[in-house]
Amino acid sequence: MRRIVSIIILIIIAVGFIFAFSKIPFGKDKINVANYYIKKGIKQTGAVNIVTSVVLNYRGFDTLGEVTVLFIAAVGLGAVLFVERKIQKNMDDKEDKTKRASLILRTGSRLLFPLILLFGAYIFVHGHLTPGGGFQGGAIIASGFLLMYLAFPKQRINKKTSGLAESLSGLIFVGIGLLGLVFSGYFLTNFLPKGIPNTLFSAGIIPIIYIAIGFKVGFELTGIIDDLLERSR
Amino acid sequence: MSGIYNWMYYIASGGLILIGLYIVLVKTNLIKIVIGLNFIDTGINILLICIGYVRGRTAPIFSRPGISPANVVDPVPQALVLTAIVIGVAVLALALSIVIKVYQHNKTLNVTKIKGLKW
Amino acid sequence: MTLMIFFGVIIIAVILALIRAVKGPTAPDRVVGVDIMVTITVALMVLLGIFFKRRIYLDVSLIYAVLSFVGVIAVARYLDKGL
Amino acid sequence: MIFQLILIFIMIILAVAASLFKDLINAVVACAAVSLITSILFYFLQAPDVAMAEAAIGAGLTTAVFIIAIRKTERYEK
Amino acid sequence: MNQIIGYIVMGVGVAFLFLGALGVFRFPDVYNRLQAGTKCTTLGAFLSIIGAGIVEPTWFLKCLIIAVFILFTNPISAHALARASYKSGVKLWDKSVVDKCKDFEECAKAQEDDK
């Protein structure tokens, strides 16, 4: 019964899709507002990567919201899976005999971990020149920490420090926005010099915000994995 | 034959969205439902990107000389999808944590056996 | 032209890996199939970078080269009950 | 063109397979493969930024989060 | 000149990739498949990426980095997977001749020695 009803719903939605998609031709030029970004983006923001300049300059408010969403997810996950410290100790004792990973895995991950962190940092520092940016870099850093969790199940990051780094980098983002409000009257304006395009030190506030986002996302995703692994065994 | 070329990305995104919805509506396992939500997100991302695609143009990154502004695809959907991916990951993590909590209370993942989840 | 032939061969390889990933009797079989798919994809992305003539596209394949094994190790650590 | 079509069909097959597997590990692995193909499609659609984000998320993190959740719950769909 | 060399190297690599995938498709059990999959595709990916670097000389450094990462990571994942599938009780193919892991009293014991 449930299956039949849902298939009917799906068919209705599919018909809607077909009608709607037939009005949007694939691969045709329908760029409207974005023309402005493509033509004036480099001059106005100094970033070579137009996606970056859209993400952080023209639509920077969305990115602030996106960072907030991830922050909410990390905080909410911590709240939902929260276990009192005392109970958690007991559980840890019970789980003491977690099996170690093999030698090859341990050595390999110890070798690769700094390289992965370096690569993540490269990705978010070069966000305005090459594809990538804060979020991607942060996810790579979090993957590095995930690798360490997998290879060494008993080691943990320091939650307090990572939480502090998280809120500090969030504050940096909001603070830069407020500085823009002070200097030029608009929230999240680019108030720094734009530099020469296609060099590392260019594009005003974009690299700073991307570094902040990179740290924030990295620590948040690591915190999510840590909470999932540690709490509520 | 050119019809299928014009429609293939719409087929991909619409197909993923419909499969995801089917999983959410019909399947009874909670983790599978979360997988379905993930598929819906992915499908929407493909839809947005292929709306912004223009045939024969390149990515909107002027990293080397010789790329003219008339020759790049639409950057706005890419920016939107970046945001949408992050939101998808956030929802996924939160959903899985709640699934774990539900399992601890009920010792089952089957929706039909959990009293508060029947609909 | 040569690149086109390479793409064709790679697509056939991906399909073979797909069949293993869908059919494979046990979970490790499927993981092997997907792992092979990832490795082939890294090569495919580099070749596509040549095809589109954009160097910056290499970063995507670099990410897969660096990170693809994390997922496989996660599954493996689950299977030997070490997670 | 034909490559993209084949890739799309592979993706659809994997998505259907993910919905049919009774073993949730297999479903998660299929999910990771769908994310991989999606990333290639973004690459074809000239969106390297998005392909990168999908790669960084889909390669390790999503799989690991799912696996941890399965570890805390149960493996087979009954 | 380097175009031709590059394409030849690339072609060899792609051929290895295909053979690896074929091996994964054809071989009878997990361990054999891992063998084919890892060895062949690692070499294949390495060669085709290096070939790409030869075709476009300015890309060579980045291609080398990708190739080296592939060389590092693939064996680790294959090792972890083989170990995991042995521990989780996947049977060997009935015509296999050697099972070294059984020679130790238990695989877990061997792991203790690692310390």
Added chain:
Amino acid sequence: MVNPSLLIAVPLAFAFSIPLFGLVSKKIGKYIPVVALLINVGISFILIPQILKKPAVVSIGGWSPPFCINLVVGPLGVFLVTLISSIGLLVAIYAISYIKEEPTEKYHMLFLLLITGATGIVLTGDIFNLFVFFEILCISSYALVAYNKDKEGTEAAMKYLIQGSVGSSFVLIGIALLYGMFGTLNMADIASRVTSADPTFLFISLAFLITGFGIEAAVFPLNAWLPDAHSSAPSSISAILSGIAIKTGVYGVARMIYTIFNADGILTFIAFLGLLTLLIGEMSAFRQNDIKRLLAYSSIGQIGLIVFALGIATSLGVFAGLFQIVSHALAKALLFLAAGYMIYRVGSKSIDSLSGLGRKMPLTSFAFTIGSFSLIGLPPFAGFISKFSIVYAAIQVKKPIFLVFVVIALIATVIEAGYFFKVVQNLYFKEGKNVDNVTETSGYIIVPMIILVISIIVIGIHPQFITGLLKGAAGELLGRTGYIGWVLGGS
């Protein structure tokens, strides 16, 4: 002039800095939301007279409107912001001593971010930004519903999460279709181009958007999540969800229909849906024995009434609907806060166990009584004026079908009166069994309730305090050319 973007930036900054304050002392965390929302209330009260003279369009990033995200602070926006931050402030004061379950720090962060999301939804002028803030609101409410970590709470949160994320996916599909057609994301820009598009296409995207927002607003076929989520969340969160969160869903639906699509054709259908929601909500509430479930079903009914009033689509009707938003937000927040504290003291959710509390907890019971009388629509309170103006507006339309609708709505009100009188009678005129050691409360719990009671009575006696603002807001919703002009022409 104060920059309205502070309304979003300040709470965000405070929410991010709660862990930093946690270093100094663990106890500071719970006062942070009060401070942040106090600032917000101040800003919005400063903004009201300015906005009524001239609406403000604030661009973020410093480019002209179609090319960047902009905040549109019209009468509707400033009215909703004032409502949201005032209710949020009162609930934050209540939560200072109500929330005892660990980790309280995280509760206060999530609460502040939820209010920020609601503020962003009503202020933004960009459709994708609307989606982002919508997600902020939704995700923080999923986490907060599951905050108690008990069986009902997590199950309700799961249900809410599944339906809510399908809904927000639908919103995103609608946005994608709109972007594909018009190539822009600014709501005013879309609204100015909307006549050039194909009507079938517009109907499909409108259907996706309304389904998405309708899930958050709990309009009839999509309201399965609401009773569970509202009844098993912590009571302060129930107050926020009933008072604010579903109103933002209604705001989304109204903005889509009136401003962007100008879809007059489906208004009667929307009114009909609202009426259906009203009937079903009130009828289910009548059968409940659990006080919080009763309040949750009554919320569904009231939302139906609001949607019905908005569906009338005359300026009087929209005015009445907005008035109903105010009176319902005040009354339902009051009811949930009072009921939450009674439940906390008694330890049971069933209505029977509350009997006899009228003597033990006189202030709380009095607050509960005032709230329920206002919700029913008895004369000296705010609810009377809003319900009366809805009925008056529906009769003024002079269509026979609306007369039928009015009769049905009145019947629903009678049902509502029935179950609320039952509860009040239970409170005052029944002997309690095990309520001997229950005592009245004081301090942070009682202050917000008293303020809410006073505001309900004041608005009921002297509605001119807010009618000017509400008329302006109704004018903004109905006058879409004015809205387009502010955004696109004003720069």
